[in-house]
Amino acid sequence: MTRVFPPLTLAVFLVPVLAGLAGTLLPAFGVLPGVGGTPSLEPWRDLGAAAGLGRSVALSLGIGVGAAVLSLALALGIAAGAQGTRVMTACRRALAPLLAVPHVAVALGLAFLLAPSGWLARLASPWATGWTLPPDLPTVPDPFGLAAVLALTLKETPYLLLMLLAALGAVQADRSVAVARALGYGPVAAWVRVVLPRVYPLIRLPVYAVLAYSLSVVDVALVLAPGTPGPLAVEVVRWLGDPDPALRMQGAAGAVLQTGLVAGVLLVWRLGEAGVARLSRSWVTAGPPTPTATPTLGRRAGPGMVLAVAGPLVALVALALVGMALWSVATAWFWPAPWPAGLTLDTWRRHLAASPGPLWTTVTVGVAATGLAVALALGSLEHEPARGRPSGRGSLWLLYTPLLLPQVGFLFGVQILAVFAGLDGTWGAVVWAHLLFVLPYVFLALADPHRRLDPRWRRTARSLGAGPGRTFVRVVVPLLLRPILFAAAIGFAVSVAQYLPTLFLGAGRHPTLTTEAVALAAGGDRRLIGVRVFLQAALPLLVFGLALALPRVLFRSRSAMAAGEGTV
CATH class of the missing domain: 1.10.3720.10 (MetI-like)
Structure with a gap:
């Protein structure tokens, strides 16, 4: 079952990145998909004359x-x-x-x-x-x-x-x-x-x-x-x-x-x-x-x-x-x-009542992208014990591809791909764009704790008759709950910070706190900017606080697990 996760995870990266690079390269030489044109160097001449x-x-x-x-x-x-x-x-x-x-x-x-x-x-x-x-x-x-x-x-x-x-x-x-x-x-x-x-x-x-x-x-x-x-x-x-x-x-x-x-x-x-x-x-x-x-x-x-x-x-x-x-x-x-x-809360009341959309979009996109990233990362890591070795350096380089390429270098092409797929401007396209940048951070945060988990825990559970799914849910997840929550907090913070992916794939229909804050920066109302900045900082901090508090609450009778000690 877990063998589908590594290729699925790589496909999430390689398909949009490669299509995005191609979708950016073609217009750079005079061919704009959907508009047409003939191959030429005119865009480069215009660029040189800028x-x-x-x-x-x-x-x-x-x-x-x-x-x-x-x-x-x-x-x-x-x-x-x-x-x-x-x-x-x-x-x-x-x-x-x-x-x-x-x-x-x-x-x-x-x-x-x-x-x-x-x-x-x-x-x-x-x-x-x-x-x-x-x-x-x-x-x-x-x-x-x-x-x-x-x-x-x-x-x-x-x-x-x-x-x-x-x-x-x-x-x-x-x-x-x-x-x-x-x-x-x-x-x-x-x-x-x-x-x-x-x-x-x-x-x-x-x-x-x-x-x-x-x-x-x-x-x-x-x-x-x-x-x-x-x-x-x-x-x-x-x-x-x-x-x-x-x-x-x-x-x-x-x-x-x-x-x-x-x-x-x-x-x-x-x-x-x-x-x-x-x-x-x-x-x-x-x-x-x-x-x-x-x-x-x-x-x-x-x-x-x-x-x-x-x-x-x-x-x-x-x-x-x-x-x-x-x-x-x-x-x-x-x-x-x-x-x-x-001091007054009038700006907060007026602003949140008038435009709750960016806050809602920020939270829902962040939760969705982070949840998908955690699922893909755990699925890929769970496949490593089955094949007897961790992923190689080549897979890590592929995972880092969206972070090593400039976002403007391929997101325009990803937008063109989304247009042809009928996804441009949809909430799902924004989640997909955020996932490209959330997944590498989540995987890196989870990889070391998962690989250091004592394999005897799995062997003991399997010897008692538990299947792979039950072993994962009843043994692996509780032992790794603290690293999972911390990785999810990092992923959510990365999602909140995304500007260009939201700008390109959202087509202006799904503004977030980040896109609104950048737009307000050109104006002079520091009160509104202050509300956006405070919310931007408070949401990830709240999630980090929950990631630290939940293990203490759930495992209050097990001090080592609550503190994140022991096997992980």
Whole structure:
């Protein structure tokens, strides 16, 4: 029975992705399905003549590479400094709320925080700055996209840290660092020498996914990046949404260019990995240092470094969300007052009563996509014991395909496929589009706990006469309930954050909190934006809270299972 799940799961990815790439490639060369045309290079000539194309590409490169490098450096620094300390436990606990907050919620919160009339300027004015009017400073958006880099770094660092923490157990990091410390290395130097070379290959795919996403992000760029012109992905979305077929073909050519840009950067990054590994080999394999050769900082760096790095990240996210929460209940908030003049729930009552649709769509699509993802992931993982081996690296690469490709590179083609199938603009098409991006995260969150489950539990149940289905329901699910719920919470948070899949496949008929928040960002009503941002952040946080609380309630008489200990 379970043998149908692996091919079904891969088909969910390969069919839309391959069809999407083909559906984007054809218009890029003058053939728009449903409209016609003859093969030509006219879309590429139009693309080359587009105003500001070079600056758009440069912005994409600067934002994407800058955010990926900073996120990876911060995640590695936190993991290295916290290894083997109580700070590591605190970092694990802080990851869930940071992962739950959608990208665009952080971006909109930072927009208010860092704007010339934002909260930071209000808190310091006029007593510290002397400003009686908002300063004329290009902070949000800034000409170089630095605010977008900051927002992406705040969101991608927790994700990479989560992947790192999951991989550290596979390389026995605590034992390795202890041996290196005994030879005289400082805590950070020991981690870099004996852990990093073995753990980085295990997180290579997540790093590539972060790099690809940062290079082609749209929702964050719409809020924080410059718009005349914007990054390449933003311009491509504008062209693809134009009713003029010529501009759509130009947008398809831009989507192919975006895909090539991501592929080229990933190739350069991979070559850079090989170069760094070769250059650092002699340093990594050098003998232990003499007592006077190890820098004092290298010996003492650790929890203090982690707090210095992680503290500002958490504080910025918290301030951004608190600021938008205050706006959602503010009566009036004039410059330079640091606090609203009064508080009211009128905006909440008026807004939710007038347009409950986005909230309902967000919840139903998220629940449906997450439920399907959990079912497909568990079915595929349950087939592994039957065939006697886990899925190979090739399957993992296929699973990551939607995350390694820019969304604008294939979602336009998926939309064309949905049009021909009569699914464009339907609720089911939106669920399917979200599933493409939810399933990889759910599978990765479930794979390690499922594979570490003691096989003797299954053998015992089968020896007592239970069939495969009953064994799964009565034994496997209870033992894995905590990882299943946590994976579902991650999947729901990923679904809430989806912007382009909803925009392309929903055809404007199924707006979500994310699409509405981005649309409102162009306006000036911070109260409405505050309501959307607060709901965006609150829904995933609520689901994460339920994922943590349910095992404690259901297994309150079984302390090990309630705490997620024991076999999993």
